[in-house]
Amino acid sequence: KNEVEQSPQNLTAQEGEFITINCSYSVGISALHWLQQHPGGGIVSLFMLSSGKKKHGRLIATINIQEKHSSLHITASHPRDSAVYICAVSSNRDDKIIFGKGTRLHILP
């Protein structure tokens, strides 16, 4: 069983739709990361959370530590949001980050 599970694996939506990507994890963590990987391969760190909620522009990330679950929301989605979104956790046992398989998001104009 993967220690970090994301859903859905693939998501296609129309421009303007509200997007939710979910992440569940099974290990103890010190932080959870949401990353964006562009088609060219580069990775951008969007959020790092250890509790509660963070907002940056149209992106919102939430985490529920008790339920070991996090969500990434995109409001008013736009074709330029098309990318792979990766959930990753920093283990509280060691210095590793464990990555999910990513959610491929495609926003249609």
Next chain:
Amino acid sequence: EPEVTQTPSHQVTQMGQEVILRCVPISNHLYFYWYRQILGQKVEFLVSFYNNEISEKSEIFDDQFSVERPDGSNFTLKIRSTKLEDSAMYFCASSDRTSGGNYGYTFGSGTRLTVV
């Protein structure tokens, strides 16, 4: 905005050759990492480095791999005798690990290694 710089962006090498992937972390960061992503697969942790030594490494990081911080700015990943299955995108990252435990990671744009 400070960046993590990786060079080269793409490297093609013959099987059995040694390659060195280079990274320049953000200058005030103290923790450095290498990750790899085989095409179509998820990103995998390779190694973390702090205070001039390896702090963690994964099962992937065997004797074929080594890391070094040869000077105050570069952080390198050496693959001694490349195999076809080493073909992947290799990402460097650094973090600041402030005392409050809140720290951010910054990733480089990656080096695509192709072993032929």
